[in-house]
Amino acid sequence: MPQARAQGELEPFWMPFSPNKEFKKEPRLITRARGMYLFAPDGRALIDASAGLFCVAAGHCRGEIAQAVARQLDTLDYAGAFLRAHPKAFELAARVAQYTPPPINRVFFVNSGSEAIDTAMKMALLYHRVRGQPQRQIFISRERAYHGVNLGGTALGGMVNNRRAFGTGLPAVYHMRHTNLPENRMVKGQPEHGAELADDLQRFCQLYGGENIAAVFVEPTAGSCGCLPPPKGYLDRLRKICDDNDILLVFDEVICGWGRMGANFGAQAFGVIPDLMTMAKALTNGAQPMGAVAARQTIYDAITDAGPERGVEFFHGYTYSAHPAACAAALATLDIFDRERLVERARTLSPYFVDSVHSLADLPCVTDIRSIGMLAAVELHPHGAPGARGHEVQKRLYDAGLHLKNTGESLILAPPLVAERNHVDEIVGKLREVLAAI
Numbered sequence: 001m002p003q004a005r006a007q008g009e010l011e012p013f014w015m016p017f018s019p020n021k022e023f024k025k026e027p028r029l030i031t032r033a034r035g036m037y038l039f040a041p042d043g044r045a046l047i048d049a050s051a052g053l054f055c056v057a058a059g060h061c062r063g064e065i066a067q068a069v070a071r072q073l074d075t076l077d078y079a080g081a082f083l084r085a086h087p088k089a090f091e092l093a094a095r096v097a098q099y100t101p102p103p104i105n106r107v108f109f110v111n112s113g114s115e116a117i118d119t120a121m122k123m124a125l126l127y128h129r130v131r132g133q134p135q136r137q138i139f140i141s142r143e144r145a146y147h148g149v150n151l152g153g154t155a156l157g158g159m160v161n162n163r164r165a166f167g168t169g170l171p172a173v174y175h176m177r178h179t180n181l182p183e184n185r186m187v188k189g190q191p192e193h194g195a196e197l198a199d200d201l202q203r204f205c206q207l208y209g210g211e212n213i214a215a216v217f218v219e220p221t222a223g224s225c226g227c228l229p230p231p232k233g234y235l236d237r238l239r240k241i242c243d244d245n246d247i248l249l250v251f252d253e254v255i256c257g258w259g260r261m262g263a264n265f266g267a268q269a270f271g272v273i274p275d276l277m278t279m280a281k282a283l284t285n286g287a288q289p290m291g292a293v294a295a296r297q298t299i300y301d302a303i304t305d306a307g308p309e310r311g312v313e314f315f316h317g318y319t320y321s322a323h324p325a326a327c328a329a330a331l332a333t334l335d336i337f338d339r340e341r342l343v344e345r346a347r348t349l350s351p352y353f354v355d356s357v358h359s360l361a362d363l364p365c366v367t368d369i370r371s372i373g374m375l376a377a378v379e380l381h382p383h384g385a386p387g388a389r390g391h392e393v394q395k396r397l398y399d400a401g402l403h404l405k406n407t408g409e410s411l412i413l414a415p416p417l418v419a420e421r422n423h424v425d426e427i428v429g430k431l432r433e434v435l436a437a438i
């Protein structure tokens with residue numbers, strides 16, 4: 001049960017993406033974590049079915065990461081991100097490039113997925129400009145997409161609650177239709193139907209002029225809106241239309257990246273290589289804030305070669321870009337990825353995970369289940385206002401000892417990649433128990 005708190009103690013913290021008033025009346029706090037589990041203040045364990053927020057691929061509180069960060073802070077806490085650099089930034093870029101698909105091998109560090117998205121948008125604009133095509137100002141995205149909360153990402157986003165309060169946003173962003181078709185209900189993995197929805201991009205090329213479009217942003221599998229794997233052939237079709245029109249294809253790999261799809265990135269899982277990739281979250285196992293944009297070398301070369309001999313080529317960066325502590329956390333995380341073969345582990349566990357989650361299909365409250373790799377969503381029949389049932393259920397799940405992220409009526413499952421079958425059983429068992437009672 002939620003712990004009682006002294007009145008007012010919780011008030012000053014303005015919580016993100018949370019109903020502040022409700023939470024502060026009945027807080028559901030987490031004070032400790034270890035491995036597959038989070039712990040409430042009363043010591044109760046909650047199995048972590050969403051890897052925090054898709055971050056903690058290697059499990060919670062990994063000693064190697066904590067020690068690497070502590071050592072780094074004791075050696076070089078901060079140097080200044082511009083005109084100065086420290087060795088771990090170069091080392092990390094090279095390590096990341098071992099996981100990205102060739103020819104994506106240039107890495108720009110930021111502090112979050114949202115920053116990665118806005119950075120990728122600027123890279124796309126500058127890339128076209130230096131190639132003599134500054135008219136390419138239009139961005140294409142998709143309904144039911146989540147690309148973070150900065151102004152660029154908000155404009156690209158395709159979830160109404162994240163957009164409706166913030167006015168018109170960027171003027172030239174158009175959204176393709178989402179791929180969540182009724183005929184794809186309860187499908188495991190990539191659905192058969194919907195590749196033709198990629199032709200929305202072709203229509204935009206005809207309507208706005210393909211020569212005016214800078215980039216197309218898609219999550220290989222839409223994550224935050226409730227696991228929408230791409231229909232078979234869909235991403236290939238987007239790639240072809242982008243190639244035909246010289247448009248950059250950007251994969252937002254913030255959730256899909258680092259093993260979640262059973263391959264290094266969604267790009268490798270689906271066999272389609274984008275021009276830019278954004279990533280964050282599992283890059284540091286959630287232990288430090290960090291994101292990155294990985295670019296094809298041709299994009300880096302075009303921008304860098306166009307700059308003056310001794311001048312800045314890309315007027316962009318953050319005070320904490322490639323922060324030493326974040327780099328240390330990421331390097332220690334990638335050591336774990338290498339040593340424990342987390343990507344392979346995800347690929348191996350995936351069929352068991354997918355089958356187990358789909359076993360919930362018989363529950364009357366479940367309207368759809370979608371899944372791929374180590375990502376799945378159980379969608380509930382709405383009851384009351386949109387999202388009300390999903391919200392209520394995530395609270396009951398906390399009380400029953402399970403943490404997950406819900407978006408509206410979708411309960412999103414993305415356990416740490418170190419999960420074993422018994423953890424999957426525990427997650428699915430708790431879900432069944434709670435869902436059977438609503």
Ligand SMILES: Cc1ncc(COP(=O)(O)O)c(C=O)c1O
Pocket residue numbers: 111112113114115117146147148149219223224252253254255280281
């Ligand atoms: C696909 C995708 N892009 C971007 C973001 C934004 O990342 P952040 O919350 O680190 O800014 C998220 C966060 O969930 C995401 O899922």
